Amino acid sequence: MNDELLTIRQMCEKFGVTPRTLRFYEQKELLAPLRKGQTRLYTRRDRARLKLVLQGKRFSFTLEEIRRLLDLYHVGDQQYTQYKATYELALKHLAELEAQRAELDRAIADLKEQLAWGARKLAELERLQNAGAAE
Secondary structure, eight states, X not given: OOSOOBOHHHHHHHHTOOXXXXXXXXXXXXXXXXXXXXXXEBOHHHHHHHHHHHHHHHXXXXXXXXXXXXXXXXXXXXXHHHHHHHHHHHHHHHHHHHHHHHHHHHHHHHXXXXXXXXXXXXXXXXXXXXXXXXX
8 A cells, every 4th residue: 555546535534534634734735646637646655744744733733833844854864854843843832732731630620629619509508498498
C-alpha cells in the first residue's frame, strides 16, 4: 500500500475523516492529491501529511501551525529545522494543555464543593418539609 494511490473514500476509511475534511485540508494547502479528471488520488506523501495533521490537531496545534511545520520539510537540512520548530511548538502547547488541565481541575473541585453544599442544603430543607408535614 506504500506506493498505492488511494481514493478519497479509501482515505476517509483509513483515517476516519470525512470527504469534506480532506477537501478542506487540500484548500488549506495541507494536502495536495493528484488529479485524474475529477478524482482525487492520494499518495504516500499525502497519507503521511494527513497523519501528521491529525496528530497535530490532537495536540491542539492550529492548521496554520501544522502547515508551516510541514512546509519546513524541504529546507534541506535533514529536517533539523522542522524537528526543532516542531519540538519548540510542542513544548508551548504542552504548557498550554497543562494550564488548561489545572484550570479544569480547579473548576471540578469547586463544582464538587458546590454540589456537596447543595446536597446538604437539600437534605436540610427535606427534613424541614418532612417535619412540617408530620405536624
